[in-house]
Amino acid sequence: MDGKNKEALKEIDRLTAKVDEVQENILKEILTQNSATEYLIKYMKGSKNMLEFKQSVPVVTYKAIRPYIQRIANGEDSSLITSHPITEMIMSTGTSEGKPKLMPSIEEDLDRIMFFVSLITPIMNQYVPGVDEGKGMYFYFVKKEISTPCGLPCRTAISRLLKSKHFKRLAQDPSNDNNTSPYQALLCSDISQSMYCQILAGLIYRHQVQRLGAAFASVLLQVISVLERNWVRFCNDIRTGQLDPIITDLECRSCMSTLLSSPDPCLANEIEDICSRVPWKGIFCQLWPRAKFIEAAITGSMAQYIPALEYYSDGKLPLVSNMYTSSECFFGVNLKPLCDPSDVAYTLLPNMGYFEFIPLGENGTMLMNVGEEDEVPNDKLVDLAQVRLGCHYELVVTTFAGLYRHRVGDVLQVIGFHNRAPQFRYICRRDVILSVDDDKTNEEDLQKSINVAKKLLEPYSALLMDYTSYVDATTMLGGLGHYVLYWEIRFHESSKADNQLANIAALDDKVLQECCITVEEELDYTYRICRTHNKSVGPLEIRVVEPGTFEELMDFFINQGASISQYKTPRCIRSEGALKLLNSHVKLSFISPREPK
Structure with a gap:
C-alpha cells in the first residue's frame, strides 16, 4: 500500500478516535460562521453558544426550512440561513416524497465531498489489493439542468460531482484513464444515449474492467435491460468500427469515434x-471476466x-456498498466493504457535519415511531458519541450550508464501533408507507x-424483479x-417477454395466493388484528405486471x-399517474385466500 493510502487510513483512525472533540469543533465552527443568519438569530439572538x-433551535423537517430555501431560490440573500454564498441547489431523488426537495449547497461542500470520496480506494485496497489498477466501469448520469427563479442551478x-471542477480536472487528466466511460458520455443529459455509450465503452474495454458499479443497485439492472435490447447493435458497432446512427448527440459521437x-x-x-x-446467469462475469466486485x-x-445481482454475477462477485450519503450531506463509509450485504454498516465521519440522533428503541427493537409531523423535544436528542449499541435512532444533521437540526428521515441501528465512532446499519426511511386503520406498515416491515x-x-x-405498493380503499x-x-x-430460463408472460400464466394460482397470505402473516401484530378481529382491513392483493413495467x-x-x-x-405509490401506468400493465391478480394467523 502506497503512502497516500496509508495517510488516508491514518486520517480515518484520527477522526474516529476523537469523535466528541471533532463534533464539538464542527458545531462551534458552524455557529461561529452562521450566528448572524436570520434563521439562527430567530432562535439564538446572535449567540454562538x-x-x-441545543436548548433553543428546534428539531425540524424539510417543511420548516422550505420557506427559507424558496426565498433564496427567488433571489433573497444566502444570509437567511448561511454566511456562505449558496452556489447551487441539490435536488433529492423526488420518488419517496412525490417531488424533489431542494437542499442548499456551498462551494466548500465539494471539498468535504472530495475528501470523503478519496477515502474509498484506500479502504478497498486493504481487501482487494490493486483495486485502482485496470479500469472501473461505473454508470453515472447527469440530469438536464434547471434553475431557480434567480438563476441558481x-x-x-x-x-x-460530475460537473465540478474537481471531477473535470481528474477526468481530463491523460494519466487518469482508469474509467471506461468517456467524460462527454457522462455529461450527456439524454439518458438513453448516455447509457448506450457507457455500455458500449464498457464492452470495448471488457478485458480491462476490474470494477463494476453505479450509485444504486437498480441502475445495474437497468444496464442489463438495455444490454438485452441492444447487444446486437453493440456488436455491430464494434465489428464495423462505426457508431450506430441512433446516437445523435455530437459530443457522444465524437468521444465514441475515438474508441471505435x-x-x-x-x-x-x-x-x-x-x-x-x-x-x-453470470453474464457480468462472462462479459467482464477480470471483474473483482460490484x-x-x-x-x-x-x-x-441483491438476488438479481447475485444471479447475473452467478454469486461470484462480492456486492460492495461503500458509502452512506444523501442530498443533505455525505455521512459515512463502510470499513468492511467485502462483508455480507446483510452485515453492511457505515461509520459516520465526524468532520462531515454535526450529527444528532432521536432515540427510537433499545435492544434491537423499535419501540417508538416518531412521525414526520410529531414535535421532537430538544432534550431528547443524543450526540454521535452518546449513541448506544443495539439502539435505533433517527438521524438529524446540521450543516455549514444552512440546515439546522434537520431530520434526514433515515432510521439507523448501532451495531458496533470503530475506535469511538459508532457503526450504523441502515434500517429504513422513517415514514409509514401503508395504513388503512390502526395498522402502520413501514418500508422495513414490508421489505421483510x-x-x-x-x-x-x-x-x-x-x-x-421489483415491487411497489399502495392502499386501495375503493375496489374491495x-x-x-x-x-x-x-x-x-x-423467469431465469427465458429472456423474451412473451415467454415470461406465458410462464407467469402457467404458475399455479395457489403459489401467488400463498405469497399473499405469507406477506400478511409476516406483517406486524396490529395489521393481523385489523384483518382478523377488527375486520377493518381487507385481504392483501398481489397484481402481477408485465415485464418492463418498472422500467416504464x-x-x-x-x-x-x-x-x-x-x-x-x-x-409506496402516491402519484395518480404512476398508479394509472401500473394498473394498465396488470396481467394477473391474486387475493389472500384466508385470514392471517
Whole structure:
C-alpha cells in the first residue's frame, strides 16, 4: 500500500478516535460562521453558544426550512440561513416524497465531498489489493439542468460531482484513464444515449474492467435491460468500427469515434457468443471476466435487488456498498466493504457535519415511531458519541450550508464501533408507507415480509424483479381498504417477454395466493388484528405486471423530475399517474385466500 493510502487510513483512525472533540469543533465552527443568519438569530439572538443551540433551535423537517430555501431560490440573500454564498441547489431523488426537495449547497461542500470520496480506494485496497489498477466501469448520469427563479442551478448530487471542477480536472487528466466511460458520455443529459455509450465503452474495454458499479443497485439492472435490447447493435458497432446512427448527440459521437477507431470483429464475436446464450446467469462475469466486485448501494430499499445481482454475477462477485450519503450531506463509509450485504454498516465521519440522533428503541427493537409531523423535544436528542449499541435512532444533521437540526428521515441501528465512532446499519426511511386503520406498515416491515414470500417463487425458477405498493380503499367488497402489491416477476430460463408472460400464466394460482397470505402473516401484530378481529382491513392483493413495467415506471418519474443516477423505486405509490401506468400493465391478480394467523 502506497503512502497516500496509508495517510488516508491514518486520517480515518484520527477522526474516529476523537469523535466528541471533532463534533464539538464542527458545531462551534458552524455557529461561529452562521450566528448572524436570520434563521439562527430567530432562535439564538446572535449567540454562538452550543448549549444555547441545543436548548433553543428546534428539531425540524424539510417543511420548516422550505420557506427559507424558496426565498433564496427567488433571489433573497444566502444570509437567511448561511454566511456562505449558496452556489447551487441539490435536488433529492423526488420518488419517496412525490417531488424533489431542494437542499442548499456551498462551494466548500465539494471539498468535504472530495475528501470523503478519496477515502474509498484506500479502504478497498486493504481487501482487494490493486483495486485502482485496470479500469472501473461505473454508470453515472447527469440530469438536464434547471434553475431557480434567480438563476441558481438545481442539480442532483451526482450531477454536481460530475460537473465540478474537481471531477473535470481528474477526468481530463491523460494519466487518469482508469474509467471506461468517456467524460462527454457522462455529461450527456439524454439518458438513453448516455447509457448506450457507457455500455458500449464498457464492452470495448471488457478485458480491462476490474470494477463494476453505479450509485444504486437498480441502475445495474437497468444496464442489463438495455444490454438485452441492444447487444446486437453493440456488436455491430464494434465489428464495423462505426457508431450506430441512433446516437445523435455530437459530443457522444465524437468521444465514441475515438474508441471505435478501427473495426474489431474478434471482440464483436466474443460478445455475440456470450449474449446469444440463454439464460443470462453470470453474464457480468462472462462479459467482464477480470471483474473483482460490484459496487452500488444495496442497503434499505436497494436490498430488493441483491438476488438479481447475485444471479447475473452467478454469486461470484462480492456486492460492495461503500458509502452512506444523501442530498443533505455525505455521512459515512463502510470499513468492511467485502462483508455480507446483510452485515453492511457505515461509520459516520465526524468532520462531515454535526450529527444528532432521536432515540427510537433499545435492544434491537423499535419501540417508538416518531412521525414526520410529531414535535421532537430538544432534550431528547443524543450526540454521535452518546449513541448506544443495539439502539435505533433517527438521524438529524446540521450543516455549514444552512440546515439546522434537520431530520434526514433515515432510521439507523448501532451495531458496533470503530475506535469511538459508532457503526450504523441502515434500517429504513422513517415514514409509514401503508395504513388503512390502526395498522402502520413501514418500508422495513414490508421489505421483510416480501423477502419471505418471494422465496415461494424459487422452485419455479422465478425471481421477483421489483415491487411497489399502495392502499386501495375503493375496489374491495364492502368498501374495506386493503394493501395492493405490484410485482414484476422474471423467469431465469427465458429472456423474451412473451415467454415470461406465458410462464407467469402457467404458475399455479395457489403459489401467488400463498405469497399473499405469507406477506400478511409476516406483517406486524396490529395489521393481523385489523384483518382478523377488527375486520377493518381487507385481504392483501398481489397484481402481477408485465415485464418492463418498472422500467416504464422509472421513465415516468424521470420525466417528472427524478434522476436515473439516484432513482429508487418508490415502495409506496402516491402519484395518480404512476398508479394509472401500473394498473394498465396488470396481467394477473391474486387475493389472500384466508385470514392471517
